[in-house]
Amino acid sequence: MNDPLQLLTKKITKLPTIPATAHQIMNLADDESASLGKLESIIQQDPAIAARIVSFSNSALFGHTSSCTTVVCAIQRIGVNNVRNIALGISLMTLFDDGGQEHASGYQKLYHHSLVVGMLSKHIAEGSGLKRTEEYFLSGMLHDLGFLLLNRYFPGMYRKATDESAGGECLLETEKAIIGSTHAEVGAWLADKWNLPEAIWEAILHHHTPSCAKMHAKLSAVVHLADYFALRKVPASGEKSRGYPLDPASLEVLSLPLEGVGKMEEEIDRNFFSRGIFLS
Ligand SMILES: [Fe+2]
Numbered sequence: 001m002n003d004p005l006q007l008l009t010k011k012i013t014k015l016p017t018i019p020a021t022a023h024q025i026m027n028l029a030d031d032e033s034a035s036l037g038k039l040e041s042i043i044q045q046d047p048a049i050a051a052r053i054v055s056f057s058n059s060a061l062f063g064h065t066s067s068c069t070t071v072v073c074a075i076q077r078i079g080v081n082n083v084r085n086i087a088l089g090i091s092l093m094t095l096f097d098d099g100g101q102e103h104a105s106g107y108q109k110l111y112h113h114s115l116v117v118g119m120l121s122k123h124i125a126e127g128s129g130l131k132r133t134e135e136y137f138l139s140g141m142l143h144d145l146g147f148l149l150l151n152r153y154f155p156g157m158y159r160k161a162t163d164e165s166a167g168g169e170c171l172l173e174t175e176k177a178i179i180g181s182t183h184a185e186v187g188a189w190l191a192d193k194w195n196l197p198e199a200i201w202e203a204i205l206h207h208h209t210p211s212c213a214k215m216h217a218k219l220s221a222v223v224h225l226a227d228y229f230a231l232r233k234v235p236a237s238g239e240k241s242r243g244y245p246l247d248p249a250s251l252e253v254l255s256l257p258l259e260g261v262g263k264m265e266e267e268i269d270r271n272f273f274s275r276g277i278f279l280s
Pocket residue numbers: 143144183207208239
């Protein structure tokens with residue numbers, strides 16, 4: 001851990017622990033049929049998560065005209081593994097939602113951005129012929145975990161860094177200068193504290209710099225691309241300056257041609273943004 005990060009994290013006297021719901025979801029067996037009933041009962045225990053899962057299942061993404069009103073219907077529509085990862089992501093993210101006026105709007109924007117990057121990560125992974133795309137969804141959803149933590153515990157520094165980067169400064173450099181660490185480093189630190197899988201930890205750490213990813217290069221590359229496309233369309237609160245340059249290494253890792261980026265963006269625009277799927 002770098003020194004500034006150590007200093008910063010020492011100031012967090014009470015780090016939120018993983019909620020019981022998230023623990024139960026992580027401990028579910030990988031077997032879809034065995035997990036369905038258990039997943040439903042875990043989600044039912046948490047009305048906030050249940051409501052979000054049901055509303056997600058009714059989004060235009062799934063193209064159904066009839067609306068789901070129950071968790072079972074949502075699971076049948078979205079699939080066990082998808083619901084499991086969405087519920088896990090929501091459960092971890094809501095730890096940083098204090099519902100207070102000061103941080104609420106920052107949290108809502110970050111939550112929406114995270115969901116968009118989660119969905120796009122899964123979509124890009126599927127389009128690239130990758131397997132286990134649920135893992136891509138979760139990594140995309142948690143990629144800006146560091147922003148959530150900074151917004152919650154160090155709102156002053158967080159706002160200063162994001163305001164300066166909105167003025168055109170490089171976000172990561174601004175964070176280094178003001179906070180001492182980047183939101184990617186802070187997020188990876190938390191993922192490590194929570195014992196999240198190594199692949200997710202690495203994707204969080206390298207979502208802005210996928211060429212530095214050593215172990216799960218494809219995962220970091222996909223999350224980077226998803227974040228890049230999402231920010232060009234809707235800037236998140238921590239990444240106001242309409243994104244950052246694309247790391248060409250992410251395309252190489254996925255065997256995608258540089259000329260294909262424009263087409264990919266058009267396809268995402270057509271299938272997601274233009275259909276209103278990402279409206280908050
Ligand atoms: Fe980021």
